[in-house]
Structure formats: structure tokens, C-alpha cells
Amino acid sequence: MINITLPNGSVREFEKGVSGLEIAKNISHRLAKEVLSITVNDELWDLSRPIENDASIKLHKWDEEEAKHAYWHSSAHLMAEAIEILYPGVKLGIGPSIENGFYYDIDFNDYSISDSDLPKIEAKMQELVKAKQPIERKEVSKPVALETYTKKGDPYKVELINDLEDGTITFYTQGNFTDLCRGPHLPDTGYIKAFKLLSIAGAYWRGDEKNKQLTRIYGISFPKKSMLDEYLVMLEEAKKRDHRKIGKELELFTFSQKVGQGLPLWLPKGAQLRERLEQFLKRVQKRYGYEQVISPHIGQKELYVTSGHYAKYGKDSFQPIKTPSEDEEFLLKPMNCPHHCEIYKHKPRSYRDLPVRMAEFGTVYRYEQSGELHGLTRVRGFTQDDAHIFCRPDQLKEEFVKVIDIVLYIFKTLNFQEFTAQISLRDPKDKGKYIGSDENWEKAEQAIIEAVEKKGLKTTTVLGEAAFYGPKLDFMVKDAIGRKWQLGTIQVDYNLPERFDLEYIGADDKKHRPIMIHRAPFGSMERFVAVLIEHSGGKFPLWLAPDQAVLLPVSEKFNEYAKKVADLLNNYDIRTLVDDRNEKVGKKIRDNELKRIPYLLIVGEKEADDNLVSVRLQGVGDKGQMTIEDFAKHLNEEVENQIKQ
RNA sequence: GCCGAUGUAGCUCAGAGGUAGAGCGCUUCCUUGGUAAGGAAGAGGUCAUGGGUUCAAUUCCCAUCAUUGGCUCCA
Numbered sequence: 254m255i256n257i258t259l260p261n262g263s264v265r266e267f268e269k270g271v272s273g274l275e276i277a278k279n280i281s282h283r284l285a286k287e288v289l290s291i292t293v294n295d296e297l298w299d300l301s302r303p304i305e306n307d308a309s310i311k312l313h314k315w316d317e318e319e320a321k322h323a324y325w326h327s328s329a330h331l332m333a334e335a336i337e338i339l340y341p342g343v344k345l346g347i348g349p350s351i352e353n354g355f356y357y358d359i360d361f362n363d364y365s366i367s368d369s370d371l372p373k374i375e376a377k378m379q380e381l382v383k384a385k386q387p388i389e390r391k392e393v394s395k396p397v398a399l400e401t402y403t404k405k406g407d408p409y410k411v412e413l414i415n416d417l418e419d420g421t422i423t424f425y426t427q428g429n430f431t432d433l434c435r436g437p438h439l440p441d442t443g444y445i446k447a448f449k450l451l452s453i454a455g456a457y458w459r460g461d462e463k464n465k466q467l468t469r470i471y472g473i474s475f476p477k478k479s480m481l482d483e484y485l486v487m488l489e490e491a492k493k494r495d496h497r498k499i500g501k502e503l504e505l506f507t508f509s510q511k512v513g514q515g516l517p518l519w520l521p522k523g524a525q526l527r528e529r530l531e532q533f534l535k536r537v538q539k540r541y542g543y544e545q546v547i548s549p550h551i552g553q554k555e556l557y558v559t560s561g562h563y564a565k566y567g568k569d570s571f572q573p574i575k576t577p578s579e580d581e582e583f584l585l586k587p588m589n590c591p592h593h594c595e596i597y598k599h600k601p602r603s604y605r606d607l608p609v610r611m612a613e614f615g616t617v618y619r620y621e622q623s624g625e626l627h628g629l630t631r632v633r634g635f636t637q638d639d640a641h642i643f644c645r646p647d648q649l650k651e652e653f654v655k656v657i658d659i660v661l662y663i664f665k666t667l668n669f670q671e672f673t674a675q676i677s678l679r680d681p682k683d684k685g686k687y688i689g690s691d692e693n694w695e696k697a698e699q700a701i702i703e704a705v706e707k708k709g710l711k712t713t714t715v716l717g718e719a720a721f722y723g724p725k726l727d728f729m730v731k732d733a734i735g736r737k738w739q740l741g742t743i744q745v746d747y748n749l750p751e752r753f754d755l756e757y758i759g760a761d762d763k764k765h766r767p768i769m770i771h772r773a774p775f776g777s778m779e780r781f782v783a784v785l786i787e788h789s790g791g792k793f794p795l796w797l798a799p800d801q802a803v804l805l806p807v808s809e810k811f812n813e814y815a816k817k818v819a820d821l822l823n824n825y826d827i828r829t830l831v832d833d834r835n836e837k838v839g840k841k842i843r844d845n846e847l848k849r850i851p852y853l854l855i856v857g858e859k860e861a862d863d864n865l866v867s868v869r870l871q872g873v874g875d876k877g878q879m880t881i882e883d884f885a886k887h888l889n890e891e892v893e894n895q896i897k898q
Numbered sequence: 899g900c901c902g903a904u905g906u907a908g909c910u911c912a913g914a915g916g917u918a919g920a921g922c923g924c925u926u927c928c929u930u931g932g933u934a935a936g937g938a939a940g941a942g943g944u945c946a947u948g949g950g951u952u953c954a955a956u957u958c959c960c961a962u963c964a965u966u967g968g969c970u971c972c973a
Contacts, residue, residue: 366901366902367902367903368902368903452902452968453902453903453967454902455900455901455902455968456900456968457900457969457970460969462899462900462969462970466969466970467901468901468902469901469969471968497965501909508964508965510946510963510964510965560973561973562973566972566973569971587973590973617973619972619973621971621972622899622900622970622971622972623899624899624900624901624968624969625899625970625971625972627966631972720972720973771973805932807930807931807933808931808932809931810930810931835929835930836931836935836936837929837935837936838931838932838933839931839932839933839934839935839936840934840935841934842933842934843933843934846934847934853933855932855933857932858932859932867932867933869933874933
């Protein structure tokens with residue numbers, strides 16, 4: 254007999270070799286039905302794996318990540334099993350569970366696979382589910398594992414096994430399908446009740462572009478059909494918030510084949526929105542001691558040779574612009590820092606002058622790979638809300654902390670609650686990708702870590718995500734369907750000051766090297782607006798809304814009164830329109846609600862007689878009558894409240 | 899750049915080897931209204947572009963361009 258300790262601390266006795274599923278049955282029938290995986294002494298196990306010694310356990314139901322992991326992982330195996338049956342001879346890569354669902358990377362050899370093949374695979378999976386094949390775990394030695402896959406002729410698994418340590422290798426088998434896998438898995442294939450294969454994509458083996466591209470099939474599965482249906486509906490709903498869709502509906506931006514891929518055209522309403530955001534940030538930056546500068550859109554090639562960007566990105570950028578005079582070459586600027594370095598250098602700097610904080614809404618052009626372009630979130634021409642802070646070493650931490658404050662203030666004002674702060678460090682295994690001395694890198698990384706600690710900011714740390722010249726603190730936000738985008742970024746840089754030979758005269762009358770902080774709280778106006786659209790569903794806060802109020806005369810007889818009111822409100826700096834179409838008021842309400850205009854003002858005989866408006870709040874409904882002045886006052890107060898610190 | 903999908907009216911989409919359709923929007927007319935769609939008529943398309951197959955191609959095939967789901971990349 255062995256003692257099993259449950260999460261509540263109680264201890265029960267079981268036969269040696271009892272499985273998690275048997276323990277669950279012993280506790281309650283219902284639990285046994287719902288449980289999907291088990292943690293045994295802090296290790297995630299299969300529900301059917303026998304427990305041989307005293308242990309503390311926790312059983313996992315669907316609502317826990319540990320359960321979903323096993324569920325989706327087994328779903329991936331189920332899909333692979335079906336594919337092996339339908340396409341004999343395919344070679345399997347890896348097939349993990351992911352945040353939402355699972356995938357399997359498969360080398361289909363000469364078979365070509367497209368969306369239309371998915372139903373066939375789903376049908377085969379359904380058969381295998383019905384068969385309720387037990388999923389069995391087996392420990393194997395490294396030589397045996399290698400032999401198995403060498404014989405099978407699967408180079409991918411052989412490569413994986415070679416990287417594993419003997420004694421840690423396990424196989425999982427269901428029916429005639431066996432896979433190298435750490436597990437854990439469900440007890441049998443019958444557990445997988447509802448599933449759908451979602452899409453096909455190419456994916457490089459081990460994520461390396463130089464390797465062969467395998468076919469990746471994504472899928473999702475749930476213990477209940479209703480949950481799958483709900484999930485698919487949720488996905489559809491999320492797509493309604495897609496900034497590309499709303500951008501079109503609200504006439505914020507467009508693209509033109511003739512202008513070029515990835516080059517957004519801002520329409521009047523989008524331009525208004527963007528300008529308002531720029532004004533807002535400019536005001537904040539002024540408070541924080543920034544000064545605006547302006548630099549040209551091109552610079553001599555030499556500028557980027559000096560900065561190191563040419564060596565790193567020259568081949569993959571928009572190519573140099575020739576001029577009538579031979580040997581002269583300019584680049585469209587892919588970033589603003591070199592220009593700002595030259596501004597710093599235009600006169601000698603004293604330690605008393607520092608920090609110098611130089612801000613510019615700088616439009617830059619980067620030749621992103623065509624497959625990478627995506628709405629406004631990834632474009633080839635975009636405007637950074639850029640600034641560079643040139644400071645002394647003793648000012649670095651404080652300056653960095655102040656930038657964090659700006660980012661957090663902006664996120665708060667715009668109601669971005671769900672973001673992650675990510676410390677992006679260099680990949681210690683691939684130092685060749687980066688420029689600058691180890692010593693400077695360590696100083697820079699330390700500065701970020703200390704600043705973050707001082708702010709008590711919760712962060713994740715990712716190796717290999719640093720810029721080539723320095724580490725970063727990135728603020729990541731998810732879009733409507735859960736893709737992560739980097740918005741704000743703060744970077745410490747010891748390298749450019751060296752390359753541009755920047756200096757200041759210290760109190761000791763000697764020359765010193767300033768440190769540079771690159772920072773962009775929005776990241777880029779394009780991406781920020783995109784994410785803002787998806788977070789708000791196009792219902793922008795009042796202070797940002799391109800149109801704040803619209804007059805809806807109940808009949809044409811009151812068009813004139815409506816125009817008078819609109820003029821008055823515009824004089825109060827309220828962005829007001831008149832909907833004087835020959836339509837019923839119900840129709841006007843519907844149309845303007847869909848345009849997400851915050852205030853709808855209905856005017857008819859009652860209002861015209863007493864200088865009133867009937868106020869209807871977007872998404873809420875009738876708020877009753879007000880005088881024009883009261884409404885203006887009310888609206889302006891609301892705006893002030895939204896942007897006050 | 900790579901793997902898969904898509905491209906038809908301003909927008910959302912249907913359609914078939916034989917000269918193109920709906921709803922919304924737009925224009926005009928009727929209606930003059932009170933909190934989420936009043937009625938009628940009309941205009942609007944080189945079916946992304948270029949080749950090929952065919953008596954005939956917007957439809958089938960190929961290429962290009964663009965969009966899109968991923969992969970890789972992201973100064």
C-alpha cells in the first residue's frame with residue numbers, strides 16, 4: 254500500500270500501482286469523468302500511469318492548463334495517427350499543444366496537402382476516437398529509440414532523440430501509432446469528443462529558415478461539442494474587431510496597389526485620430542522635458558555605414574537612391590537615431606546640459622518581407638513616436654524609469670490593461686549577431702533590470718530578442734485574435750554613442766561618452782492605432798473620436814436648427830456633424846450608432862422651440878433633454894477627465 | 899522570402915465554359931417622421947493583371963500583382 258496526499262492535505266491509502274484515474278474514481282464518479290491529467294510530486298503525469306510510491310497529487314480538470322495541455326497534445330497524436338494511416342510514409346516532426354489547440358509538423362514527401370484534405374483527416378480521426386484506443390506509455394533506452402526511428406526512416410525523430418539523454422526517453426502508443434513523446438497524455442483516444450482542423454501552414458523544421466519546410470496543420474479540440482461551437486463563434490466575433498475591417502468601415506485608412514505594398518494611406522478620419530494621439534504624446538513629453546526636432550526622410554549611405562545598420566540590414570532594405578551626381582547615394586531612413594546623433598553633435602555638450610531628450614515623430618521605411626505585411630500592424634512605411642535621450646551614466650536609471658512612467662501613463666489613459674513587459678536580452682549563444690563589447694552589454698542589461706525592479710514592474714525575460722545594438726524593455730499587447738504585438742519599447746544603447754563618437758565635457762573638464770536611450774511609447778503610430786482599434790472595437794474614447802456628436806433632425810423641417818446647433822457646438826471645439834438625409838430618425842440612429850459616434854443629438858419641434866437637444870449616448874440610449882450649453886459643458890468636462898493625469 | 903487560401907459593383911458576398919446577380923451604400927422621386935432599417939425608380943462592373951487551352955474564358959490551365967492564415971524575419 255502507498256499513501257497519496259491530496260491537495261487539501263488529506264492522505265488516503267491505495268494499492269501500489271494505482272493510477273490517477275483510479276484515485277479519481279475513488280473520490281467521486283463525477284470527478285473521474287472530468288479529470289484529464291494529474292500532477293504527481295510536481296511532475297505532470299498521464300492519468301493512467303501507475304503510481305508506485307507515496308506521493309502528493311493534484312488531479313486536473315479541463316479548466317486547468319495542465320489538463321488542456323494533455324488534451325491537446327493527445328489531439329495532436331490523434332491527428333498524426335490519422336495522417337499516417339491516410340498518407341503512408343509521411344515523416345513526423347513535432348506536434349505540441351499550444352495556447353489554443355495544437356499542431357503537428359509533418360513532412361508529407363510527395364503528397365500535396367491543402368485545406369480540402371482536412372475533412373478527410375477529420376473523418377479518420379473520428380473513427381479512431383470511436384475505437385477508444387488506449388494510449389500507452391513506455392520508457393525506452395536511447396539505443397532502442399534510435400534504432401526504432403532509424404528503421405522507420407524518420408530523420409526528424411532521430412535528430413530529436415540524439416539531443417535527448419538516455420533514461421529520459423518515452424514512447425506513446427495508440428493502435429498502430431507510436432510517437433516519441435514526453436507526454437503526458439489522455440488515457441485513450443475516446444476522450445477527444447469535439448475537434449476541428451483549422452488551417453495549414455508551412456513551418457521550417459526546428460524554426461530554422463535553412464531547414465526543410467514541413468507542413469503544419471493546426472487544430473483545436475474540446476471535451477464537448479458545445480464548447481467547440483462556442484470557441485468558433487468567439488473567433489468569428491473577434492474577427493469583427495479586426496482593425497482592417499473597422500478601418501474600412503470607419504474610413505480610417507486604406508491601401509493602394511498602385512502606391513505600393515505596406516504603405517498605408519491615412520484617410521481624413523484616421524489622420525485626425527492619429528494627430529490627436531500625437532498631440533497628446535507631445536504634451537506629455539513636454540512635461541517630461543523633451544524637445545521636438547525634425548530631420549529629413551533620407552540620409553547619406555555613409556550615415557548608416559557609421560551606425561552599423563548598413564552592414565546589418567543594407568541588403569534587405571530599400572536600396573540606395575541615386576542622384577544625378579555620380580557616387581552619391583542616399584537611403585530612405587529606416588530609423589531616426591543616426592540623424593539624432595548628428596543633431597547631438599552639432600555643438601559641444603557639457604555635463605550640465607544632460608540629459609538631452611530629443612523627440613520626433615519620424616517616418617521610416619523598412620523593406621519588410623512581403624509575407625510579413627499585415628494591415629497597419631506590420632507595414633513598410635511607418636511613423637515612430639521616437640525620442641533619444643542622451644545622458645550621463647549616473648542619470649541612466651532615473652531616465653529609464655521616467656520613460657517607463659510615460660509608457661504606463663499612456664497605457665492607462667488609453668485603457669490598455671492587458672499588456673506584458675518583456676525584457677529582451679541578447680542570445681548568449683549567438684553573440685556574433687550583436688555589436689558592442691560584452692562589458693557595455695552587461696551594463697546596459699543591468700540598467701534595465703534595475704529600472705524595472707525600481708518600478709516593481711512585472712516582467713518576462715526573453716533571450717535573443719534584443720536589438721543588435723542593445724537590450725530592450727518591450728511592452729507587448731495582444732490583438733483581437735490573440736496575436737502578440739510589440740508596442741512601446743525602451744532600449745539602452747552604449748554602441749551608437751561610440752560609433753558616432755558622441756561626447757560631453759564632464760565636471761573634470763575631460764571628455765566623456767554619453768549613453769543613449771531609444772524609446773517609443775506607442776512604438777509606431779500605425780501599429781498603435783491598429784491595436785487601439787481592436788481593443789476599443791472602434792469605439793474610441795470621446796477625446797479621440799474623430800466625430801464626437803451628430804445632430805439628427807427628426808424631419809427636414811429642423812435641418813436648419815440642427816445646423817445652427819452644430820455651428821454652436823463646433824465653436825465649443827466639439828467635433829459635430831449633421832445627418833440631414835431624408836430618412837426617419839430611427840434609421841439615422843441606427844446608421845450613426847454603427848459609425849460609433851459617441852453622442853447622437855435628436856432635434857425636433859420640442860428642442861427647436863427651447864434651444865435644447867435630446868441626448869442619446871452611443872451604445873447606451875436616451876439620456877433626456879439638455880440645453881445646448883449644458884451639453885457642451887458636459888462633453889468638454891468628460892474629455893478633460895479622460896486625459897487628465 | 900517560404901507553405902496554404904483568396905481576388906466579381908464603393909462595402910459584404912452569390913454565380914456559371916455561351917456578353918453578370920443580391921443586400922447595403924450612392925442619385926432622384928414619394929413620404930415629413932420622435933430614439934437601431936418607410937416606399938419606389940435609377941446609376942454603377944475590362945469579373946485583379948498578362949499569357950495559354952477552346953468555336954467561345956470572368957469561369958479551366960500557367961505566370962504576375964495584391965490580400966490573407968501560418969513559418970522565418972522585425973533596426
